[in-house]
Amino acid sequence: MTEASEYNFAYLDEQTKRMIRRAILKGLAIPGYQVPFASREMPMPYGWGTGGVQVSAAVLTPDDTFKVIDQGADDTTNAVSIRSFFERTAGVETTTATSEASVIQTRHRIPEEPLTEDQILVYQVPIPEPLRFLEPRESETRKMHSLEEYGLMHVKLYEDISRHGHIATSYAYPVKVEGSYVMDPSPIPKFDNPKLGDMAAIQLFGAGREQRIYALPPYTQVASLDFEDHPFEASKADHPCGLCDATDSYLDEVIMDDQGGRMFVCSDTDYCEARRAAGHKGKDAA
Amino acid sequence: MTPLLSVQGITKRYGAHIGCADVSFDLYPGEVMGIVGESGSGKSTLLNCMAGHLAPDTGQVVFDTRADGPKDTITMSEPERRMLGRTDWAFVHQHARDGLRMGVSAGGNVGERLMAVGERHYGDIRGKATDWLERVEIDAGRVDDRPTTFSGGMQQRLQIARNLVTGPRLVFMDEPTGGLDVSVQARLLDLLRGLVRDMGLSAIIVTHDLAVVRLLADRLMVMKSGRVVEAGLTDQVLDDPQHAYSQLLVSSVLQV
Numbered sequence: 032m033t034e035a036s037e038y039n040f041a042y043l044d045e046q047t048k049r050m051i052r053r054a055i056l057k058g059l060a061i062p063g064y065q066v067p068f069a070s071r072e073m074p075m076p077y078g079w080g081t082g083g084v085q086v087s088a089a090v091l092t093p094d095d096t097f098k099v100i101d102q103g104a105d106d107t108t109n110a111v112s113i114r115s116f117f118e119r120t121a122g123v124e125t126t127t128a129t130s131e132a133s134v135i136q137t138r139h140r141i142p143e144e145p146l147t148e149d150q151i152l153v154y155q156v157p158i159p160e161p162l163r164f165l166e167p168r169e170s171e172t173r174k175m176h177s178l179e180e181y182g183l184m185h186v187k188l189y190e191d192i193s194r195h196g197h198i199a200t201s202y203a204y205p206v207k208v209e210g211s212y213v214m215d216p217s218p219i220p221k222f223d224n225p226k227l228g229d230m231a232a233i234q235l236f237g238a239g240r241e242q243r244i245y246a247l248p249p250y251t252q253v254a255s256l257d258f259e260d261h262p263f264e265a266s267k268a269d270h271p272c273g274l275c276d277a278t279d280s281y282l283d284e285v286i287m288d289d290q291g292g293r294m295f296v297c298s299d300t301d302y303c304e305a306r307r308a309a310g311h312k313g314k315d316a317a
Numbered sequence: 318m319t320p321l322l323s324v325q326g327i328t329k330r331y332g333a334h335i336g337c338a339d340v341s342f343d344l345y346p347g348e349v350m351g352i353v354g355e356s357g358s359g360k361s362t363l364l365n366c367m368a369g370h371l372a373p374d375t376g377q378v379v380f381d382t383r384a385d386g387p388k389d390t391i392t393m394s395e396p397e398r399r400m401l402g403r404t405d406w407a408f409v410h411q412h413a414r415d416g417l418r419m420g421v422s423a424g425g426n427v428g429e430r431l432m433a434v435g436e437r438h439y440g441d442i443r444g445k446a447t448d449w450l451e452r453v454e455i456d457a458g459r460v461d462d463r464p465t466t467f468s469g470g471m472q473q474r475l476q477i478a479r480n481l482v483t484g485p486r487l488v489f490m491d492e493p494t495g496g497l498d499v500s501v502q503a504r505l506l507d508l509l510r511g512l513v514r515d516m517g518l519s520a521i522i523v524t525h526d527l528a529v530v531r532l533l534a535d536r537l538m539v540m541k542s543g544r545v546v547e548a549g550l551t552d553q554v555l556d557d558p559q560h561a562y563s564q565l566l567v568s569s570v571l572q573v
Contacts, residue, residue, distance in 0.1 A: 178396045182403075182433025186418070189432065190425050192439055193461050258439040 041088040042120040047071055051089035051244070055235055058246035063212030064176075065159050070242040080113060080138060081239030083155035087136045090151055090235070091117065096124040098132035103140040103281070103298030110138075129301050139202070141223040143280045143302040146232035148249060154217040156238035159245060161205045161215040181213045184256055192261055201266065207254045214245065214253075221255065222267045222281045228253035270295040273315030275306035319381050321346045321487060321519050322367070327376035329362050335543040336362035340376075342538065342548065346486070349513060349520045351534030351551060353527060353566065359543035360523040361491055367521065368408050368489045369398045380405075380487070403433045407480035411492035413472035416479070417464045423450060423475055424460040430483045449478040453508060470501035474508065481512065488513075488520040494529055506532050527570055531555060539563045 039045065047069075054068035073081040091097065097117050101110035105127040113136060114125050126132050129142040136153040146152060162172045165183045175181065184205050191199045204221035206228075208214050216227055217236060227234070227247065234247040247253065257263040268282040273294040280302055282295040294315045297303035307316070320343035329336035337359035344350050352360045365371040367378050369390055378390045383405065390398055402408070410416035417426055427446035428436075436442050447457045453474040455467075464472050473493065480488065493509065494502040510533055513520055522533055530537055530551055537554045539547040539562065547560040558564045 178399060180399065180433065182429060185432040185437070186421055186425050186429050189428055189439065189442065190421055193422055193424055193443070257437075259437050260440050 038120040040093065040121055041091045041117065041123075042073075043071065043085065043088045047085075048089045051085055054244040055086065055089065055246060058235070058244050059233070059248045061212075062247050062251050063208030063214040063245060065243040065245045067242055068244050070239045073239065075112070075116075077240040078157060079109060080136070080155035082237030082241075082244070083136045083138070083153050083239075084113060084116070084237075085239060086153045086235050086237035086244060087113075087117065087134060088121075090153070091121055091123055091134055093121070093123065095133045096126050096131055097121075098126050098129065098135045100135065100137040100140055100142065100299075102138060103283070104300045106300065127301050128305075129299075139218050139220075140281070140298060141219055141226045143277075143297070143299045144305075145226075146230060148231045150232040152230075152232050152234045154219075154234065154236045156215070156217040156236045156241075156243070158203075159215055159236065159238040159241050159243040161203075161213050176212060179211065181207075181256075184213055185258070188256060188258065188261075192258070198257065198261055198263070204263075205256050207256060208247065209252050210254075213256070216253075220267070220281055221263075222265045224253075224255045224263070225265050268295050271313060272297045272303060272306075273313045275303045275311045275316070276313040277303070277306055277311070318345060319387060320344055320379075321348075321381050322521075323377075323379040323387070324367060325377045325379070327363060327366050327373045327378065329359075329366050329371060329373045335359070337366070337540070337543045340538075340540075340545055342545075344487075344519055344521065346519055347517050348536065349518075349522065349534045351530030351537045352521065352523045352540060353525060353530055353537065354540035355525065355566075358540040360525075360540055362543075363540070364489055364491055364521065364523045368406065369402060370408075403430050404483055405486045407483075407485040407488040409473075409476055409480055409488060409490040409493050411495045413464070413469070413476045416476040417472060419463065419465050422461045422463055423455065423467070426464065426475060427479045427482050430479065434483060445482060446478075449482050450475075452512075453478040454504075468501075470497055470505060473497065473505060477509070477512070481516070481518075484516070486519060488518055490520060490522045490524075492524050492526075493522065494524070494526060502529075509533060527555060527567065539566065 054066045058066045073084055099110040099114045101107040117123055118125055129144045134151045138155045160172055165187055166172050188198050202220050203215055203218045204224055206214050206216055229250050231249050233249055236245045255263040271278045274296050277297055280297045283298045285294050287293055322344040325341045327340045328338050340363055354360050366373040379387045380390050382388050424443055424446040427449050428442040431442050447460050451457050455471055464475055494505055534551045537551045538545050541562045547563045555567055558567050
């Protein structure tokens with residue numbers, strides 16, 4: 032017997048997957064609305080992507096090709112362990128190439144390469160409630176969502192500007208979905224916010240510890256909150272990638288030595304590798 | 318003339334206990350109504366019923382809305398009532414900490430109501446917030462300080478600024494001077510009197526401090542055990558109390 036056949040397909044039992052799929056469908060029907068679901072104990076700690084893993088398990092089919100991104104990279108602990116988890120429990124094909132994957136589970140990034148209608152992007156979400164740190168009562172935040180009372184969200188941005196002179200929130204930047212619900216896009220950099228809207232792929236958000244699922248169907252209108260005189264700005268480090276010389280990708284800053292040496296590289300490793308394979312070369316490339 | 322607020326037969330019970338029973342009155346635009354009585358007499362219950370924080374068992378609270386004229390606020394939909402709560406109504410809590418966001422700067426506190434009604438221009442919001450801080454005698458240079466760094470009197474004035482910034486027509490006040498020392502109280506009362514007169518506000522002030530109503534209120538209701546025992550013009554009630562309890566209340570004030 033192979034290892035995959037010792038597990039039910041994709042680890043979860045069929046009833047659980049059914050329950051999660053129902054939550055996903057409801058989430059897709061009401062874009063941006065946080066659907067409660069009975070999150071299961073997964074064989075990994077909370078905060079490591081238990082929500083994303085459950086959503087991926089519910090949407091995976093044996094024909095899918097699976098990719099996992101952790102902060103843009105395919106080769107970090109979280110990405111490697113989740114990828115091998117589904118290799119063992121579902122026996123699906125895995126890949127690191129964005130274009131070849133049909134289901135992509137991600138933590139903190141949206142791939143640089145535009146996604147297509149044949150793909151599903153699954154986000155790992157630590158705190159699904161955008162109003163959480165402003166209003167601690169769940170009963171109150173739910174009421175605020177249902178009545179679309181989102182003045183408080185702007186109080187947070189106001190505080191940013193009054194303290195820093197500009198909107199200093201640089202990740203988990205709140206967005207408004209189809210002019211209705213305000214949603215936390217998970218801790219993606221605000222550089223990725225413009226990609227949320229009008230995306231061809233289905234976007235699913237799973238928060239395991241908080242037991243919430245929400246979703247954006249393809250081609251949903253998503254607007255980042257801002258002030259008229261302080262408009263939203265998708266910011267990134269003002270450098271080209273040190274390895275592939277890309278100027279349009281989100282960059283990680285890597286400290287090289289104790290003398291203040293640093294380099295900027297694409298956080299999306301697959302994008303960077305593809306560009307280098309195509310012959311692009313940055314100033315730090317060996 | 319249409320009353321701004323018309324309260325009819327408000328009763329609120331807590332199980333077998335009476336919170337307040339069968340209270341009715343009309344409040345006209347520009348009028349300030351004082352509600353006095355001892356602790357547990359039902360003043361705060363009545364105020365919370367009128368302001369929509371508590372649902373009364375029976376009775377009507379009819380408010381003269383800008384758009385649709387007189388409307389019962391108890392039967393209106395929750396979004397409508399909450400909208401009133403941040404536009405035409407204001408609520409000043411006894412403890413400033415209940416009415417302020419302590420983790421948000423003074424400017425953010427004042428600006429919150431503006432942003433809640435759709436203001437989206439940072440410069441305008443900040444300008445109005447600064448303006449209002451000055452109107453309640455807080456130095457404009459403290460606009461970015463948190464209320465935790467403010468004194469009790471300043472916090473109370475900040476709470477008032479935060480409430481009045483959207484130009485409400487009716488202000489509910491629950492012991493606005495409670496817990497402040499007398500000189501700070503005097504300044505706050507002076508400020509409140511000025512604001513109420515300048516803006517033509519109507520207000521309902523719940524207090525056990527007769528000096529407050531003497532200074533601010535046009536009319537007065539005296540409550541005892543959940544019922545209104547006497548009502549009338551402030552000076553009339555205070556100078557010539559008819560009901561035994563009102564007489565007790567007036568004579569209890571220590572003359573210095």
